[in-house]
Amino acid sequence: MNADLLLEIGTEEMPAAVTPDLMQQLHNKAAALLKENRLIYDRIEVLATPRRLALICYNLSGIQCESVEEIKGPPVAIAFDARNNPTAAAIGFAASHGKKVSNLSRQEIDGKEYLVFHRCLPQLRTPEVLTVFLPELIVSLRAGKTMRWDSSGLEFVRPIRWLVCLYGDAIIPFAVGTNGLTASNRTRGHRFANDIELLSAGEYEARLAAQLVIIDPQKRYQRVQEAIAAVEEQQRVTSIDNDELITQIVYSTEYPTAILGQFPVEFLSLPREVISATLHEEGKFITFSHGDKLSTHFLGFRNGPEDSRGIVKAGYERAVQFRLRDSQFFFADDAKRTLAEWTHQLRTVIYEERIGSLWDKVERIRRLAGEIAQRNEQDDLADIDRAAFLCKSDLVTKMVREFPVLQGTMGRIYATCNGEKESVACAIEDQYRPRFKGDDLPSNEIGTVLSLADKLDTVVCAISIGEEPTGSRDPYGIRRQANGMIRLILEQEIDIDLYVLLADLDEMYASITERRGLDSVIRFLSDRLGHILLHEYSLTHDVVNCILTESNVTISSMSRGNFYRLFAKGRALVYWRNNEGFDSLVTAFTRVRNITREYRTREFDPQLFVEAAEKELWREYLKAEGQIKRLTAEKDYCGAIGYLSGLRDPIDRFFDKVLVMTDDKTQRCNRLAFLTNLADLFFSIGDLSAITVDPNS
DSSP, X not given: OOEXXXXXXXXXXXXXXXXXXXXXXXXXXXXXXXXXXXXXXXXXXXXXXXXXXXXXXXXXXXXXXXOEEEEEEEXXXXXXXXXXXXXXXXXXXXXXTTOOGGGOEEXXXXXXXXXXXXXXXXXXXHHHHHHHHHHHHHXXXXXXXXXXXXXXXXXXXXXXXXXXXXXXXXXXXXXXXXXXXXXXXXEEOOTTSOEEEOSOXXXXXXXXXXXXXXXXXXXXXXXXXXXXXXXXXXHTOEEOOOHHHHHHHHHTOSSEEEEEEEOOGGGGGSOHHHHHHHHHHHXXXXXXXXXXXXXXXXXXXXXXXXXXXXXXXXXXXXXXXXXXXXXXXXXXXXXXXOHHHHHGGGGGSEEETTTEEHHHHHHHHHHHHHHHHHHTTOSOHHHHHXXXXXXXXXXXXXXXXXXXXXXXXXXXXXXXHTTOOHHHHHHXXXXXOSOSTTOOOOSSHHHHHHHHHHHHHHHHHHHHTTOOOOSXXXXXXXXXXXXXXXXXXXXXXXXOOHHHHHHHTGGGGTXXXXXXXXXXXXXXXXXXXXXXXXXXXXXXXXXXXHHHOOOSOHXXXXXXXXXXXXXXXXXXXXXXXXXXXXXXXXXXXXXXXXXXXXXOOOOOOGGGOOSHHHHHHHHHHHHHHHXXXXXXXXXXHHHHHHHHHTTHHHHHHHHHHOOTTOSOHHHHHHXXXXXXXXHHHHHTTOXXXXXXXXXXX
């Protein structure tokens, strides 16, 4: 008989940041194990609070599904001799499964006939199966740093204190670890409430709610949002949007209860960003604005029942007032120096032992930003250099040391107070944008250049010292930095070749100890570009391969680091591949590419052409060459592909009428050199031989 399965893993308080990942792991791994063990169900639901992970599997079958296993034996040609008598191979295979040769079947597998044996797998009852795989499921969950708390070596994000496992109303009493921890039907309510003895999986959520535990994160999220909306309506204010903060509140409370407080008006003299950061850092408080000004109201959430006597509210307000007074002191003390004066302290701050100080990083950023601006033909070089000079100064201020989240923001605020240009001040904050997928881009050209220079330097330095990200490790956030840099280039249309830039400034990184070469940086950035074009800009695999494939031709290698131009080529290919005849163009180029793949010489003499087809192709090549070079220089890659399309028929006639690999060495070399130059024209777009074509076209 089918029934619902409940598994609860009770722990000490887990970090809010890891809980969503653990929930996803629990769902995916449970679904995989249930499928592997031939158990069917309607759906899986995963719920969580800071002290528990819960899995509910609805309408889980009471017994494993039927399954027949096919066991392949020796080939029939080996299993029987010339007289069709079974050989030792057939007899041995049958005996190993307790059968006679006559009980075996013959079956064709991959074009060859084999002896096979089919057997029905045993159907175990669900409780027997759960006892085996549920402990495996629990120990397989990993997120962040793990802990050990008994001699078994069991690791989990926090110590496991209790287990619940019910299949319908039956307890599945499996054990985990060596401290006698066995699953039962007893769970725990809120820390201020009672334990609960469950009679069935179906009453789990309701019984917990009665003991101040809202097990469903979505319901806690809704409760928090409703509390925020109520304050907005009552006080006529607007919450300062912070989804990350709300998510943290949801996953750090079992029963979030809203408490509205206020801080003294005197603190409104602080920048609103400072007030918000102080309240968020101190107690994860929601802040509000009243028109253009910050409101003195803030909303906190206690983990428990209503604060009927106002004790918690008074505590919140007292703590907020103390912390705002600290922030007031930090801000006033920082303001005693200009941002430029703070800059010189960067010499004493080590960025990374093998790389140097923060001052060294600023000097590299200044040079990179200047080169990027010049090569991109920008005229505000002085402002760019000023922004680069000041960009890391706020990192040594008291305010940013206390609230790292304000890096860049305090730089903008202090720069404005010091009378710096608005564009320079904004660029100091914009250097960190985009910080994540979907984040805003820098608001001006200076910020764009500064952000690109900062991110590029971070990536180069990290990879140069061997800190290239792996599947589970990225301590410097290099993937995020590279992704932001690439998005910046593509969306702001920055027409610059990063690889040429880095090669020209290679000596700037010569002081890095045990440094890896530029090839490692190029390989990493090319991989990230391909990933982003595939997953964020919807280019297909073959188009990405076409524009990123390395080749032996000079013209293609010259633009491998110009990500904006590569993206423009990709979009042009996506447009053209839907046009009739494009597959034929790809096929024509592939013939050129295949025959010239290992050829390097490009010097040829048109006077040696004797066949009409090669003379025709030469004329068409001359017509197309100048136009294609002009159009690619203007980034009109759709137009360039149009001229390449005009070469399709002459190429086909050339290969139909002309023998390239003739015995005449002079003619052979001349034709190969000409075709190599022809391939170069195509490589100004990419390696079209990587494009997948319709075989029926």
